[in-house]
Amino acid sequence: MNNIYMRRLGSVLVWFSFVFLILAHGVSAQSKFTVRNWMTLDSNARLNVMSLFIEKAKEYKVILRLPAEYYVKELDLMISNAFQKDDLEGLDSSAGVVIHTIAAMEGDWDNGENKLEHAKKWMGPEQFELFKEHYPEKHSRLERASSNSVETPTQPSVPPDHQ
16 A cells, blocks of 8 residues: 555544544543644545534534535635634644534534524633624624524423413
8 A cells, every 4th residue: 555545544544533532522522633633634534524523423413514515614714814814823722622613603513502502602701702703794693593593402392372
């Protein structure tokens, strides 16, 4: 086997481990697979791993509806912005945490919680305020999606004949 194939296989195996660790240990797990590690994967490996992440998430009762291509593009854009701003500290962040944050900002991390409340809880007050300031259109979309939600875990449905 050639070295390129073995290197790609090794990268994919590391990503499989990352996917299983993040999902098996819950959403607050801190993967050792960083954004910097993500940068070493080629575009096909990134897309394949993200597709696997989305599929495996379903086993843990988390649904991501946006396509894998969207998450790959957003993570790559975040990396590009970090380099442009010379703010490389975030490159050592867990890739799983970053993907979860992107999904929460988009209202796409569906684990049964109200999407706005989940985003606030996941990001914390300071980061959520920065999110509102820097991404007002995403925040507005998230608020609308949450207010259109018929049922949330804290708001059980009431049969129409009991209203």
